[in-house]
Structure formats: C-alpha cells, structure tokens
Amino acid sequence: MSRNLWHTLKLSPAVLSAVIITANGAVAQNSEIGNEPAVKNTLEQIDRYSQEPAPAVQSMEGTQGTEGLDQVTSVSQLRDVDPTSWAFQALQSLVERYGCIEGYPDTPNGTLRERTFRGNRAMTRYEFAAGLNSCLDRIQELIAALPQGVSREDLDRLRRLQEEFAAELATLRGRVDALEARVTEVEANQFSTTTKLRGEVIFGLASVFGKDRANSIEDLEDNPILGYRARLNFDASFTGRDLLRVRLQARNMTQFDGSVTGTSMTRLSVDGNSNNNVELDDLFYRFPIGKNAKVILIANSGEFNDTVNTVHPLFDSASTGSISRFGRFNPIYFTVNTTSSAGAVVNLDFGAIGLDVGYLAPRANNPSNKNGLFDGEFGALAQLVLFPKGNFNIGLTYVRYYAPGNRVNLTSSTGSAFAIRPFGNVATESNSFGGQVNWRITPQFLLSGWVGYQMAEAKTGSFRGANADVINYAVSLGFPDLGAKGNFLGLLAGVPPKVTENDLDGSFRNLANVPNREDRDTSYHLEAFYRIRLSNNISVTPGAFVILNPEHNDRNDTIWVGTIRTTFTF
Known part of the structure; x- marks a missing residue:
C-alpha cells in the first residue's frame, strides 16, 4: 500500500470522530435531512462490511506499491471483485456515487487495461477497508454540506462502526507507527542514497x-x-x-x-x-x-x-x-x-x-x-x-x-x-x-x-x-x-x-x-x-x-x- 493509504488508515478514527461531531451538531438542531435515504444507504453498506470477520494483519504484506495509481469511475473496472458479492454492491455504490476509490492500472507492454487490484486474486478485506477509508473524507464532506442533520438511527450506526473497527484501526496504527519508525531509522543510517x-x-x-x-x-x-x-x-x-x-x-x-x-x-x-x-x-x-x-x-x-x-x-x-x-x-x-x-x-x-x-x-x-x-x-x-x-x-x-x-x-x-x-x-x-x-x-x-x-x-x-x-x-x-x-x-x-x-x-x-x-x-x-x-x-x-x-x-x-x-x- 502507498504511504498515503497508510496515513488514511491512521487518520480514519479522526475522520469518524469528525463525522460524529458534525452529526451531533446536526442532531442538536433536532431536524431530519432531506437526503437521508442516500446517506443511510451508504451507511448500511458500511455496516454490512463491519459484520465480516477480520482477516490476519499479515495479509497486508503482499500488497503492491502505489506506482501508477489512477482514479476509476466504475466498479466494473475492478475485475477481481465478484459481482455477486455484497462487497461489489458496496463498492459500486461508493465509487459511482462518490468517485472516491482508486485502483491499480495494469499496463503490460505499455497498454492500459481495465483496473484491477493487481493479479488474479480476490480483493482482500484489508484492501477493501483501505478503499473504504479513502471514502470517509468524501462522506464527511457530504454530511457537512447538508443543510439538515442526520437521524439518531444513523448516528448510532456511525458510533457502532467506530467501535467495531477500533481494534483493527489500533492494530494498523501501531504497525504503521512501528514501520515509520523503522523507515526513519533506515533513512537516518543508510549507507548512501546512490x-x-x-x-x-x-x-x-x-x-x-x-x-x-x-x-x-x-x-x-x-x-x-x-x-x-x-x-x-x-x-x-x-x-x-x-x-x-x-x-x-x-x-x-x-x-x-x-x-x-x-x-x-x-x-x-x-x-x-x-x-x-x-x-x-x-x-x-x-x-x-x-x-x-x-x-x-x-x-x-x-x-x-x-x-x-x-x-x-x-x-x-x-x-x-x-x-x-x-x-x-x-x-x-x-x-x-x-x-x-x-x-x-x-x-x-x-x-x-x-x-x-x-x-x-x-x-x-x-x-x-x-x-x-x-x-x-x-x-x-x-x-x-x-x-x-x-x-x-x-x-x-x-x-x-x-x-x-x-x-x-x-x-x-x-x-x-x-x-x-x-x-x-x-x-x-x-x-x-x-x-x-x-x-x-x-x-x-x-x-x-x-x-x-x-x-x-x-x-x-x-x-x-x-x-x-x-x-x-x-x-x-x-x-x-x-x-x-x-x-x-x-x-x-x-x-x-x-x-x-x-x-x-x-x-x-x-x-x-x-x-x-x-x-x-x-x-x-x-x-x-x-x-x-x-x-x-x-x-x-x-x-x-x-x-x-x-x-x-x-x-x-x-x-x-x-x-x-x-x-x-x-
């Protein structure tokens, strides 16, 4: 994963907190939002992902770098995701509604093909979670831009989502901190850049x-x-x-x-x-x-x-x-x-x-x-x-x-x-x-x-x-x-x-x-x-x-x- 992606994972609790704070402000006005069905649909998809068991953290070690990251506009470009799975529908909603997930363009012999998540394997839960986190900023902007608040039900879902992912985010944050410390040490003590x-x-x-x-x-x-x-x-x-x-x-x-x-x-x-x-x-x-x-x-x-x-x-x-x-x-x-x-x-x-x-x-x-x-x-x-x-x-x-x-x-x-x-x-x-x-x-x-x-x-x-x-x-x-x-x-x-x-x-x-x-x-x-x-x-x-x-x-x-x-x- 790219360093930007790791930073997104690290900042995701803060993003969720910002979302909750925004939502609390909206609830304080004791009103309902006009676009609640669109937001609610997205939150329900997020909630469905949170019910799946967490994978081993070691699965992240095989992810590729970020060379050639390119924005995709349709989930059908991510060919290694099963169209019949709930994850496909979740990605479809997020990508096509918000345009916020990045895929890896395959370029054999310099010819751009459909974007995939590298190789012929299914997208992992951590890859999906990373992509989902990249959408949180967009969701925050959406909620902040709405003239009305959110319902108490959606606010409960957001709080429950933060609780569900607290352990995973803490694990990722600890691993990223340790990795960054090691990178800093290597950069400070490396023999030569040339x-x-x-x-x-x-x-x-x-x-x-x-x-x-x-x-x-x-x-x-x-x-x-x-x-x-x-x-x-x-x-x-x-x-x-x-x-x-x-x-x-x-x-x-x-x-x-x-x-x-x-x-x-x-x-x-x-x-x-x-x-x-x-x-x-x-x-x-x-x-x-x-x-x-x-x-x-x-x-x-x-x-x-x-x-x-x-x-x-x-x-x-x-x-x-x-x-x-x-x-x-x-x-x-x-x-x-x-x-x-x-x-x-x-x-x-x-x-x-x-x-x-x-x-x-x-x-x-x-x-x-x-x-x-x-x-x-x-x-x-x-x-x-x-x-x-x-x-x-x-x-x-x-x-x-x-x-x-x-x-x-x-x-x-x-x-x-x-x-x-x-x-x-x-x-x-x-x-x-x-x-x-x-x-x-x-x-x-x-x-x-x-x-x-x-x-x-x-x-x-x-x-x-x-x-x-x-x-x-x-x-x-x-x-x-x-x-x-x-x-x-x-x-x-x-x-x-x-x-x-x-x-x-x-x-x-x-x-x-x-x-x-x-x-x-x-x-x-x-x-x-x-x-x-x-x-x-x-x-x-x-x-x-x-x-x-x-x-x-x-x-x-x-x-x-x-x-x-x-x-x-x-």
Missing part, C-alpha cells in the same frame, strides 16, 4: 599431485592449502545508466606457479596473495554515450577481459567459471594484467555487431622514463564480435603489446616460460590475434573454443629484431542447469601458450651464448569442474585439471591440480 554494497568471498581448498616439478628433480610442493579471496564492491550510480565502482580486496591464495610446480600452467583461476592486507582493486567509471556507445574510464587494476566480451560464457568468471587460469578464456586478453593498469575502453553495440577498442598502461601514474601512459608498457585492443546477443557468437580480436625487458609477460603466466618471455629479459613487442567461437546449441549445451596466435619481436640488445611465434588453443563443452537449475558442468581441453618458432633457435644460433627458447614438445591441458548451486548466494565447485608434458617437455612428469571452490555472494 551507492550499493556488494560482496563476494571465495574459500579455496586445493592441492597439486604428481612426482617432480617441471624441468627439475625436486619434489612437488604438494601439501593441501586453504586460502580465500574477499571482495567488497561499492557501486554508485548518478543517472541510473552509469556506474562508479570502487573495489576493496584481500586474499591469500597461493599461486601454483614455478615455485610450487615448476610451471605456470598449473595456476588456479582464483589466486594471488596480498598477505591478508586490504587493497584497492577495481576503480573505474562506466557511462553511456547515446544508445550505442559505452565508455569505461579505468584508474586502477584494468583488464581487457573485464571490459569486453571474451566469447566464452560461463567459463570466464574466476569465481564461478573455470577452475584454472588458462581455462577461463583466450590468454591474449590477459596481455596487460597488473594491479595498477589504467586507461579506457569503448564498447559499441550495433545489434548484430559489437565493436570494442581499448588502451591500458600498467604504470600510467609514473612520469619517469619508460613509464606513464605512452612511454612504457601498454596494451591496445580492438575486437569485433558478430551476433553478440545470439546463440552463436564469433569474436575476432587484435592486441598490440609492448613491455620493457624486466616486465615482459606475453601470456600473463598461462603458458611455458618461453611463451612468457620468448627472448628472456629483453624489451618485447607483440601483435596478437585471436579467434573465438561460442555456440549455444541448446539451452543446456554450449560448444566453445578459441585460437590465439602471437608474433613477438625483440626490441633491444643483441637479440634486437629477433622474432618468435606463440600459439594456444582450446575447446570447451558446457552443460548449464545439469542436475538442477543453476548448476554447471564444464569440460575443457587445450594447449597452453607455446613457442612454435624462435629466431634464437634459427638465424641467431650463430651467435655465442644464444639460449634455446623454443618449445620442442606439446603440453595438454584437460579440465573438468561442476558448479553446484546451493542457494542464490552460495555455490560449491569441485574440479580438477591435469597438465600432460608440463612446460611443453615430454620428459616432465604429469601434474594434477584439484580444488573445491566455495563462493559466497551478498
């Missing part, structure tokens, strides 16, 4: 299994771990179409990288360690320009995969998708991935075609040499997505990347050591090309895949001008709602980033001390996970993946990674 707080906490139980680390005779660090990642998002909107996000994050999930397994191919989707310190993570402002463009200004922790369509739905989320870092999406989206990346991304949506362009610089706030927005490490992306809102999507992606020698990470730690730094600690530039496909064959079956190709070039030192090629690819199967609504089974097979050709193993081999940095064999990534939705806010995802021939070396032992990831959202 900002919402959203949170996510992930617990991860994980372990690696196998014999030796990759490219080593040392044993795996295979003790099970229990870690977490906690995030708080402060999402503010000033126009209803924009978004300002400030994210705080703390985590202690160990990275299963070279120090643990001898390779970065074994990293989990949720990893990273802040030593339990709270840090500023995402900081961006997104706003629309016209109907087809959206701009994202990023001040911290920018990643292309967070701002563009990766064409790998249900796998790309670190908290609910793939359990491995490589299995989330094509690694070329990871080309720029640091906690300090800043820049901008523009998303264009033309229905069947989506176009994204973006630029990120990891050290944009540093004005020193080889830093800043345009003088240091950077990534520039352009992407075309065909049919982004359909069941079949194709994504074509290009990323240009540059990094000084000590910062090069071509694949953001998803492939071999050679793929991460094809020329070692040498300033490197790359042009990356990606093709992604997603086909939702049925609502319960998705077929997806990608291919990534990177051309790297050494920009400084004795290797200047050397070239290397890096490839990766994967195929995934997804089964939404398998077993229960909200569950998801994901299967994925692929080859992590691999250096297939490197001039350091070719034209530069005649130089002294040139290292071998080309991957001779092939690693295979096989993954399976099953997300179980326990509630709207809790999911548990057991899963495992295996790396065959880690570091693209068939002499290395197979490494397994298992995890149980529990995600809480609020």
Whole structure:
C-alpha cells in the first residue's frame, strides 16, 4: 500500500470522530435531512462490511506499491471483485456515487487495461477497508454540506462502526507507527542514497599431485592449502545508466606457479596473495554515450577481459567459471594484467555487431622514463564480435603489446616460460590475434573454443629484431542447469601458450651464448569442474585439471591440480 493509504488508515478514527461531531451538531438542531435515504444507504453498506470477520494483519504484506495509481469511475473496472458479492454492491455504490476509490492500472507492454487490484486474486478485506477509508473524507464532506442533520438511527450506526473497527484501526496504527519508525531509522543510517554494497568471498581448498616439478628433480610442493579471496564492491550510480565502482580486496591464495610446480600452467583461476592486507582493486567509471556507445574510464587494476566480451560464457568468471587460469578464456586478453593498469575502453553495440577498442598502461601514474601512459608498457585492443546477443557468437580480436625487458609477460603466466618471455629479459613487442567461437546449441549445451596466435619481436640488445611465434588453443563443452537449475558442468581441453618458432633457435644460433627458447614438445591441458548451486548466494565447485608434458617437455612428469571452490555472494 502507498504511504498515503497508510496515513488514511491512521487518520480514519479522526475522520469518524469528525463525522460524529458534525452529526451531533446536526442532531442538536433536532431536524431530519432531506437526503437521508442516500446517506443511510451508504451507511448500511458500511455496516454490512463491519459484520465480516477480520482477516490476519499479515495479509497486508503482499500488497503492491502505489506506482501508477489512477482514479476509476466504475466498479466494473475492478475485475477481481465478484459481482455477486455484497462487497461489489458496496463498492459500486461508493465509487459511482462518490468517485472516491482508486485502483491499480495494469499496463503490460505499455497498454492500459481495465483496473484491477493487481493479479488474479480476490480483493482482500484489508484492501477493501483501505478503499473504504479513502471514502470517509468524501462522506464527511457530504454530511457537512447538508443543510439538515442526520437521524439518531444513523448516528448510532456511525458510533457502532467506530467501535467495531477500533481494534483493527489500533492494530494498523501501531504497525504503521512501528514501520515509520523503522523507515526513519533506515533513512537516518543508510549507507548512501546512490551507492550499493556488494560482496563476494571465495574459500579455496586445493592441492597439486604428481612426482617432480617441471624441468627439475625436486619434489612437488604438494601439501593441501586453504586460502580465500574477499571482495567488497561499492557501486554508485548518478543517472541510473552509469556506474562508479570502487573495489576493496584481500586474499591469500597461493599461486601454483614455478615455485610450487615448476610451471605456470598449473595456476588456479582464483589466486594471488596480498598477505591478508586490504587493497584497492577495481576503480573505474562506466557511462553511456547515446544508445550505442559505452565508455569505461579505468584508474586502477584494468583488464581487457573485464571490459569486453571474451566469447566464452560461463567459463570466464574466476569465481564461478573455470577452475584454472588458462581455462577461463583466450590468454591474449590477459596481455596487460597488473594491479595498477589504467586507461579506457569503448564498447559499441550495433545489434548484430559489437565493436570494442581499448588502451591500458600498467604504470600510467609514473612520469619517469619508460613509464606513464605512452612511454612504457601498454596494451591496445580492438575486437569485433558478430551476433553478440545470439546463440552463436564469433569474436575476432587484435592486441598490440609492448613491455620493457624486466616486465615482459606475453601470456600473463598461462603458458611455458618461453611463451612468457620468448627472448628472456629483453624489451618485447607483440601483435596478437585471436579467434573465438561460442555456440549455444541448446539451452543446456554450449560448444566453445578459441585460437590465439602471437608474433613477438625483440626490441633491444643483441637479440634486437629477433622474432618468435606463440600459439594456444582450446575447446570447451558446457552443460548449464545439469542436475538442477543453476548448476554447471564444464569440460575443457587445450594447449597452453607455446613457442612454435624462435629466431634464437634459427638465424641467431650463430651467435655465442644464444639460449634455446623454443618449445620442442606439446603440453595438454584437460579440465573438468561442476558448479553446484546451493542457494542464490552460495555455490560449491569441485574440479580438477591435469597438465600432460608440463612446460611443453615430454620428459616432465604429469601434474594434477584439484580444488573445491566455495563462493559466497551478498
């Protein structure tokens, strides 16, 4: 019910008292009214309602708000009232005689239909009582305007009506007072009128299994771990179409990288360690320009995969998708991935075609040499997505990347050591090309895949001008709602980033001390996970993946990674 309606209920005893006072004044003149039959007829209808048993007060909790209240002129517009009931005749008399009851206009698809009391249920006694109370002012005006008084019989009915409804009105008045007190308290202590707080906490139980680390005779660090990642998002909107996000994050999930397994191919989707310190993570402002463009200004922790369509739905989320870092999406989206990346991304949506362009610089706030927005490490992306809102999507992606020698990470730690730094600690530039496909064959079956190709070039030192090629690819199967609504089974097979050709193993081999940095064999990534939705806010995802021939070396032992990831959202 609307607040105005609640206030009407609260004021109804006062209205009845005013009616009685007016009536007493009229009786004092010891005369009869000329329009007594009309008033008497209305009072008899009111009296008939007072004889019905009162419903439970809890029935009011399901009533709707007052958006779109509209005056009705005929009771036949209130279609959910039984025309054969006494309530129908009472409403008919009140509405058509005084025009004082409001109904809710139903407007499906913007078309006004006949007014109803929301839904296909019968009008409740409290809804009827609320409507009746809205007529009391009109009745008071009618009696006050009459030149004559009312009969003693009608005065008795009015007094009896006040007595009959005394308990109900007192109950309603008490509930309204309590509700208003709570609303006042919430308004006085609310966090913000423009900002919402959203949170996510992930617990991860994980372990690696196998014999030796990759490219080593040392044993795996295979003790099970229990870690977490906690995030708080402060999402503010000033126009209803924009978004300002400030994210705080703390985590202690160990990275299963070279120090643990001898390779970065074994990293989990949720990893990273802040030593339990709270840090500023995402900081961006997104706003629309016209109907087809959206701009994202990023001040911290920018990643292309967070701002563009990766064409790998249900796998790309670190908290609910793939359990491995490589299995989330094509690694070329990871080309720029640091906690300090800043820049901008523009998303264009033309229905069947989506176009994204973006630029990120990891050290944009540093004005020193080889830093800043345009003088240091950077990534520039352009992407075309065909049919982004359909069941079949194709994504074509290009990323240009540059990094000084000590910062090069071509694949953001998803492939071999050679793929991460094809020329070692040498300033490197790359042009990356990606093709992604997603086909939702049925609502319960998705077929997806990608291919990534990177051309790297050494920009400084004795290797200047050397070239290397890096490839990766994967195929995934997804089964939404398998077993229960909200569950998801994901299967994925692929080859992590691999250096297939490197001039350091070719034209530069005649130089002294040139290292071998080309991957001779092939690693295979096989993954399976099953997300179980326990509630709207809790999911548990057991899963495992295996790396065959880690570091693209068939002499290395197979490494397994298992995890149980529990995600809480609020």
